[in-house]
Amino acid sequence: MKILMLSIFAPHFFNWTEQLRDSGHEVYWLDVYDSKSKVKQIDFVEQILGWRYKWDYPGRYFLKSKTPDITRLINIFNERNFQEQLEEQIRRIKPDVVHSFVMYLGGAPALPVMKKVLDLKWAYTAWGSDMYYYQHQPKHLKDMKETLAQMDYMFADCQRDYSIAQEHGFEGRFLGVFPGGGGFDLRGLDPFIKDKENRSMILIKGYQGLHGKCISVLEALQKLEMHLKDYRIVVFGAAPEVFKFVGSSSLKAFKNLEVYGKLPYQNLMELMGRALIYIGNSSSDGMPNTLLEAIIMGAFPMQSNPGGATAEVITHKKNGLLIEEPENPGQIAELIREALFNPEFRRKAIAWNSENIKPKLERERVKARVLKAYELIEKDL
Template sequence: MKILMLSIFAPHFFNWTEQLKDSGYEVYWFDIFDSNTRVEQIDFVEQIIGWRYKWNYPCRYRLKKNAPALTGFINIFNERDFQKHLEKQIEKIEPDVIHSFVMYLSGVPALPVMKKFPHIKWVYSSWGSDMYYYQRQPEHLEGMRKTLPYMDYMFADCQRDYNLAKSHGFKGKFMGVFPGGGGFDSKVFDSYIKRQESRNIILIKGYQGLHGKCISVLEAVQKLEKYLKSYSIVVFGAPQEVFEYVETRSLKDFTNLQVYGKIPQQKLIELMGQSLIYIGNSSSDGIPNTLLEAIVMGIFPIQSNPGGATAEIIEHKKNGLIITNWENINEISNLLLEAIKNQSLREKAITWNLINVKPRLKREELKNKVLKKYKLIESEIK
């Protein structure tokens, strides 16, 4: 079976696709925004890159940064059309299946082309805010409703998104709930796990912007200063906005606070192995990969619950704590205080997660389940 993947350059996508290695399938990746970068992690995949620009003229990236209007004008003549090139690749490859990752990036834009090839099975993977947030945008919702009826199969990282897809016109087969990047390799993750009694880090996801709401958590942290002096507070993945917030608040005087920007995955896993409590807060998401990583690493999780996605894996006060309102500072501070003071709750939650959730996230087991889904698709190709 030939599978043509449509996706942006993204670690989630690479981790997912790696599951198809040695599957016997002929796999192609069309890099829809064309990073023009070959990815060794999926070296078994035929990678369609370097397609977007006719001429890679000198100083193109500098011009894009400093003169976007001029770059836009040049691209009228220099940039190849995505749909035309996708059609060309389909005619060349003759795939049995096309798999689109993220609706508004590689689903809706591919629809006019897919209509020309109705015999090709179309698979869709929903990630994060793909359905939940973008259904609120009229233009995206219109595109979603036009596209979903043409899709034959769907993977999602939460049940919520399948329910939303059905409400917006999806009539195909649901292949199940799977982490967006596949499962986790226990051999790699377990080597970084420290004993609970030696952990004292409160780890905070630093994303801030359209969906990430780290600053609400930092406001809650400020309220609890006297309770947090014996802990190390570490923020990771912080953008400039978070750094600036810390520098202009009393947080700048917290000697036990460290803020990092983007860090390597291995560094994050090392931090998780030393962390006691994890906090993730957002206004829109699916089931966050970092939440799953925190569970695998034996951390007590506190997580927001947009659209009910988190509640699919966390039961409040059983195996973690759920933030019901991402912008309610008092709620977040009360939850963090409860996590700090209630050692019994933490221990029971972590034990429950390690026994009941972690085994379901093992990479090899999930990989086998994913491959069975692709086998099912293969069996239905006429």
């Protein structure tokens, strides 16, 4: 089967696509934003790059940074249209299925072309806030409804998003819930799991902005200062707003607080493998990959639950704690206190997750399900 993937340059996408190596399928990737960078991880895929500009003239990036108005004028004549490029690649490749990743990046922009080739199967993968947040944006919702009505298949990282898609016009075949980037290499990650019985780190995802609500967690920590002296507190992936908040609040006096920007994957997994408690907090998300990573690395999970997505994995007060009010530092402080002062609860939750959730996230096990889903598409051709 020939599969034409439409996605931005994204690690989730590369991890997912790598599952198709040696599958017998011919895989093509049209980089919708044209990053022009070849990706070694998916070297078995024909990567369609360098298509956007007719003439990639010397000094283009310098001109773009210094004179954006002139660059916009030049691009009227110099920039190729995504829909035209997609149509050209469909004619050339003659794919059996087009697979779009993320509605408003790889889905809706392809709709005008897909309407012209109604005999071509169309699959879609929903990630993160793809459905949950953008259904509340009128322009995005209009595009979403029109696009969902044309799609034949859907993958998602949570059951919630399939329900939302059905509500807004998807009548195709749901192929299942999968981690956004496929499964995890448990054999490779297990060596990073340390100090199972003697952990003292509170690990916090540092996203802040449209969806991320790390600052609410930090405000909760301020309320618990007297209880935290014996713990190492680490914030990773911190947004600029988080650095600014820490520097201008009482947290700057916390000698046990460390704040990092983006970390290499191995470094993050090493932290996860030493964390007592993991906290992720946002107002909109799908199934957070970092939550799943915390589970497989043996950390006790605390995670926000927008639209009920996290509750598909975490049962509150059974195998973790759900943050239902992501912008309420008082509620978050109470949950942290509960996690800190109930070691038997933590122990049982971690044991349950390790026995019941972790094995299902093993990469080869997930890959087998993914390949079976693509086989279902192939049988429909």
